[in-house]
Amino acid sequence: MPVEIREAAFDPWSELARHERALAREGAYGATACFVGTMRDFNEDAEVSAMTLEHYPGMTEKHLEAIVAEAVASWAVLDALIIHRVGALRPGEPIVLVAAWSAHRADAFAACRHLIEELKTRAPFWKKEQLADRARWVEHNAP
Amino acid sequence: MSIRVRYFASLRERLGRAGDEIAPDPAVRTVADVWTRVGRGHPLPDNTLVAINMEYASFAHEVREGDEVAFFPPVTGG
Numbered sequence: 125m126p127v128e129i130r131e132a133a134f135d136p137w138s139e140l141a142r143h144e145r146a147l148a149r150e151g152a153y154g155a156t157a158c159f160v161g162t163m164r165d166f167n168e169d170a171e172v173s174a175m176t177l178e179h180y181p182g183m184t185e186k187h188l189e190a191i192v193a194e195a196v197a198s199w200a201v202l203d204a205l206i207i208h209r210v211g212a213l214r215p216g217e218p219i220v221l222v223a224a225w226s227a228h229r230a231d232a233f234a235a236c237r238h239l240i241e242e243l244k245t246r247a248p249f250w251k252k253e254q255l256a257d258r259a260r261w262v263e264h265n266a267p
Numbered sequence: 268m269s270i271r272v273r274y275f276a277s278l279r280e281r282l283g284r285a286g287d288e289i290a291p292d293p294a295v296r297t298v299a300d301v302w303t304r305v306g307r308g309h310p311l312p313d314n315t316l317v318a319i320n321m322e323y324a325s326f327a328h329e330v331r332e333g334d335e336v337a338f339f340p341p342v343t344g345g
């Protein structure tokens with residue numbers, strides 16, 4: 125159940141397809157739920173031309189792995205995947221992919237939601253936005 | 268063994284450095300003591316979070332020689 129921090133751009137849909145092909149127990153899962161977060165070009169009344177994502181190496185991976193372990197302990201998760209960018213991003217680029225595989229949809233949806241909500245609450249990433257006239261740090265998550 | 272201190276994101280920019288080291292000192296017992304030592308009079312932003320050895324902790328938490336103490340703003344990943 126990999127957790128990956130990526131310095132380079134990635135395509136979440138290719139990653140999902142690649143991961144599904146490699147799943148050890150084909151035919152065991154009936155449900156795949158995923159969330160993709162993408163960088164937007166507008167945030168809180170300002171146009172954003174670029175973003176830099178910083179993280180705390182070591183702590184990030186540790187807490188993402190713990191979040192996956194919680195999902196496995198709470199729901200019937202057959203597999204899970206988290207990929208998160210760091211470094212420089214442009215609008216339209218994916219920031220994060222989380223996915224969960226399960227026999228049935230209730231567990232897949234619930235686990236997927238847990239992965240992204242806990243990531244946004246606990247994983248030590250920070251976003252810095254480039255606006256027209258200055259750079260600013262994002263200070264809180266959107267709902 | 269000293270205590271290694273690290274700062275991230277806007278707090279790092281505000282302080283103008285990424286980290287500090289504190290020599291062993293019996294007067295430095297808690298995270299709050301660490302900040303008193305390294306903050307150099309800078310007010311600590313109200314919403315600053317703390318981790319000790321990469322686990323979230325409170326300002327009252329005790330620190331030991333060899334610990335890594337990180338101060339950072341609320342996280343905004345995802």
